Amino acid sequence: MKEGIHPKNYRPVVFQDxxxxxxxxxxxxxxxxxTIKMEDGHEYPLSKVEITNxxxxxxxGQQMLLDTAGRVERFNKRFGKMGKKS
Incomplete structure (x- = not known):
């Protein structure tokens, strides 16, 4: 790594979902x-986050796509012809 371009306080941090x-x-x-003490016996800074991967x-894989009132079909009916090549 190049010298002098990275922050000085770059360290291991625990992120908790x-x-x-x-x-x-x-x-x-x-x-x-x-801070939090982890299973390895070390104490790390702790950052709490709302959501992670x-x-x-x-x-x-729990995401569900909802088609309320046929919106997808209505969109395809109106604009579906534009993307097709003849």
Whole structure:
């Protein structure tokens, strides 16, 4: 790495997903006042986040697409011909 271009406080930080409680350690320079002791016996700065890839419906496969009142069909009926090549 080039010298002098990276922040000085780049260190391991624990990010905790508040929706499911998952914790993971990532190197970051985020400023936080909370700390947490992990299973490895070390104490790390803690950053709490609302949602991560472990709990987001898109990444977990729980996302559902809802077609309310035939909106997709109505859209395709109005604009479906524009994208087709003859």
């Amino acid at each position: 508040l929706s499911n409680g998952d914790k993971f350690i990532v190197r970051s320079c985020i400023v936080t006042s909370e 472990a709990s987001h419906p898109f990444f977990t």
